[in-house]
Amino acid sequence: MPVFDPEELGARIRTQRKKEGLTLAELSQRSGVAVSTLSKLENGQTTGSVETIFKIARAMRVLVDHIFPFAPAEMTNGRLLVTRRDGGERLAIEHYDYQLHAAGLIGKRMAPLHMAIKARTPPPIEEWSTHPGEEFAFVLCGLVELNTEHYAPVRIGAGESVYFDSIMKHCYVALSDEEPRLLSVCLSEAPSMKSAPENLFASAAPKP
Amino acid sequence: MPVFDPEELGARIRTQRKKEGLTLAELSQRSGVAVSTLSKLENGQTTGSVETIFKIARAMRVLVDHIFPFAPAEMTNGRLLVTRRDGGERLAIEHYDYQLHAAGLIGKRMAPLHMAIKARTPPPIEEWSTHPGEEFAFVLCGLVELNTEHYAPVRIGAGESVYFDSIMKHCYVALSDEEPRLLSVCLSEAPSMKSAPENLFASAAPKP
DNA sequence: CTATAATTTTTCCGAAACGATAATTTTTGT
DNA sequence: ACAAAAATTATCGTTTCGGAAAAATTATAG
Numbered sequence: 001m002p003v004f005d006p007e008e009l010g011a012r013i014r015t016q017r018k019k020e021g022l023t024l025a026e027l028s029q030r031s032g033v034a035v036s037t038l039s040k041l042e043n044g045q046t047t048g049s050v051e052t053i054f055k056i057a058r059a060m061r062v063l064v065d066h067i068f069p070f071a072p073a074e075m076t077n078g079r080l081l082v083t084r085r086d087g088g089e090r091l092a093i094e095h096y097d098y099q100l101h102a103a104g105l106i107g108k109r110m111a112p113l114h115m116a117i118k119a120r121t122p123p124p125i126e127e128w129s130t131h132p133g134e135e136f137a138f139v140l141c142g143l144v145e146l147n148t149e150h151y152a153p154v155r156i157g158a159g160e161s162v163y164f165d166s167i168m169k170h171c172y173v174a175l176s177d178e179e180p181r182l183l184s185v186c187l188s189e190a191p192s193m194k195s196a197p198e199n200l201f202a203s204a205a206p207k208p
Numbered sequence: 209m210p211v212f213d214p215e216e217l218g219a220r221i222r223t224q225r226k227k228e229g230l231t232l233a234e235l236s237q238r239s240g241v242a243v244s245t246l247s248k249l250e251n252g253q254t255t256g257s258v259e260t261i262f263k264i265a266r267a268m269r270v271l272v273d274h275i276f277p278f279a280p281a282e283m284t285n286g287r288l289l290v291t292r293r294d295g296g297e298r299l300a301i302e303h304y305d306y307q308l309h310a311a312g313l314i315g316k317r318m319a320p321l322h323m324a325i326k327a328r329t330p331p332p333i334e335e336w337s338t339h340p341g342e343e344f345a346f347v348l349c350g351l352v353e354l355n356t357e358h359y360a361p362v363r364i365g366a367g368e369s370v371y372f373d374s375i376m377k378h379c380y381v382a383l384s385d386e387e388p389r390l391l392s393v394c395l396s397e398a399p400s401m402k403s404a405p406e407n408l409f410a411s412a413a414p415k416p
Numbered sequence: 417c418t419a420t421a422a423t424t425t426t427t428c429c430g431a432a433a434c435g436a437t438a439a440t441t442t443t444t445g446t
Numbered sequence: 447a448c449a450a451a452a453a454t455t456a457t458c459g460t461t462t463c464g465g466a467a468a469a470a471t472t473a474t475a476g
Contacts, residue, residue: 004262023423034465039425046463047259049433054212078358080372085365102344102371110318110395112344112369136310136320138391140348150286157293161320163310164288183346185393187318231452242435247454254433257462 007044009053014042016060031059081105088114095119095171111186114140117174122147128169134187135166142180145173156182215252217261222250224268239267289313296322303327303379319394322348325382330355336377342395343374350388353381364390 017027028035033055040046041056081102089103099114122128128147137146138161146154146162149169156162164170166186174180225235232250236243241263248254249264289310297311307322330336336355345354346369354362354370357377364370372378374394382388 004259009258024425025423035424036426036466037464040463043425045425047257049255049257049463050214050217050261051212051255052464053258078373078376080356080359080362080370080376082362082364083369083371085367087368101346101369105371108371109342110344110371110393112346112371112393114346114367114369134317136318136393138309138320138322148288151288154288154290156290159293159322160295161291161309161322162288163291163313163316163318163320165286168286168288183391185318185320185344187395232454233452243453244436244455245434248433251454253455257433259462260434 004047005044006041006047009048010042010044013038013056017042020060022060027056027059031055033059079105079108095123109187113184113186115172115182115184117142117144117172117180117182119171119173122171122173125149125169128171129166130169131166131186133166134163135170135184136163136187137161137172137182137184140181140183142174142178143176144180144182145175147171147173212255213252214249214255217256218250218252221246221264225250228268230268235264235267239263241267287313287316303331317395321392321394323380323390323392325350325352325380325388325390327379327381330379330381333357333377336379337374338377339374339394341374342371343378343392344371344395345369345380345390345392348389348391350382350386351384352388352390353383355379355381 017024022030024035024038027033028038031038033052037046037052038056041048041052081104083101083103087101087103089100091098091100095118097116097118101112101114102108128149137144137156139156139158141158143158144156146156146164147170148154148164153173154162155175172180172182225232230238232243232246235241236246239246241260245254245260246264249256249260289312291309291311295309295311297308299306299308303326305324305326309320309322310316336357345352345364347364347366349366351366352364354364354372355378356362356372361381362370363383380388380390
């Protein structure tokens with residue numbers, strides 16, 4: 001007795017395939033998964049393997065989670081947490097001062113950080129941040145320079161923002177006389193289970 | 209040649225298990241998956257079946273996508289887009305003025321909105337926003353009241369924030385004389401397919 | 417309405433994953 | 447350093463999955 005519903009998975013695959021106007025044979029061609037396997041999957045006659053699911057998702061150009069039956073959404077539908085000026089969770093490191101908002105909310109997918117940029121010159125690249133996912137940074141005041149692995153340094157002033165893949169090594173540097181502050185929202189692929197995800201604050205630098 | 213990295217899946221399972229302080233034997237007991245299977249999974253020696261993954265996820269009381277490597281990082285790892293003060297995409301509706309940042313970046317999972325709150329009284333509840341996912345709102349200036357379906361109205365001033373499940377009906381209202389501005393970042397659970405970058409799955413697509 | 421093609425489902429078998437047990441190695445705690 | 451606990455590896459029977467081709471169903475053309 002399966003612990004999840006294979007029919008839902010099958011239905012999603014079929015829906016997506018129809019949407020793309022593909023036949024089983026065509027999808028098989030693209031994905032490298034046999035026609036028979038596709039049929040069995042779509043009809044819930046097998047629970048499938050992770051490998052196969054990935055092949056199918058890739059072939060239809062959808063993210064896996066589109067055809068993958070999730071845990072029900074009602075698990076989290078009524079959370080709300082306010083962070084006051086003196087709230088959240090604070091952390092001061094060499095180059096930045098952090099205030100993590102919504103620190104007490106576990107299972108959230110975004111990590112909102114109110115940070116003050118102390119650094120005036122970029123540290124060695126090994127110390128730059130890198131973490132899977134996406135990052136959005138909005139400058140609240142001052143002038144900030146974002147250094148990244150793949151781009152020329154980018155200057156961002158108050159009211160401006162930058163959105164980037166945070167797996168790129170990156171670091172912020174203050175350019176203005178006043179200490180710049182920015183609001184950074186990091187999206188990790190796996191929702192943070194802890195209030196202060198250490199991987200967010202961890203840099204590429206080796207551990208002592 | 210697996211199309212995804214079994215070692216990442218294994219690493220996630222192990223990370224989560226350690227976080228919960230479980231041994232393989234205990235997790236086996238709770239999940240109904242044999243110890244040997246767990247070990248092979250964690251060490252990337254098998255690609256695993258969907259059924260097994262679900263059992264494990266359920267046993268650790270996490271959503272499947274916590275341990276499931278849905279979007280390999282190498283798919284998008286070098287994007288970066290700056291939004292200037294006059295950039296982005298603007299939209300004015302009755303109650304708010306929006307500036308969508310990073311508008312030109314397709315496939316992003318967060319939607320950062322710089323918004324000015326014009327409304328001074330809540331509209332009828334049928335007009336409130338509701339969308340699956342999570343929302344983080346940081347007040348830049350002024351005093352804002354967030355009305356939600358399940359909570360008493362919440363007042364948030366400059367430098368404060370709120371994080372909530374955006375499926376709850378919600379609306380923002382201005383309380384201060386000055387028109388409040390806030391930065392809202394919405395996370396949708398399923399990124400829209402229309403915006404899925406071509407290059408994400410290019411390798412699987414046969415050329416016409 | 418039939419004939420034919422296209423598509424899907426089913427059948428059969430090899431391949432891979434799973435479970436149980438035991439032996440070996442690694443880690444942990446004292 | 448030792449003992450205990452935990453994790454890995456090995457083996458093997460069982461179950462499930464995946465692929466090729468046949469069978470059945472559905473769609474299409476004349």
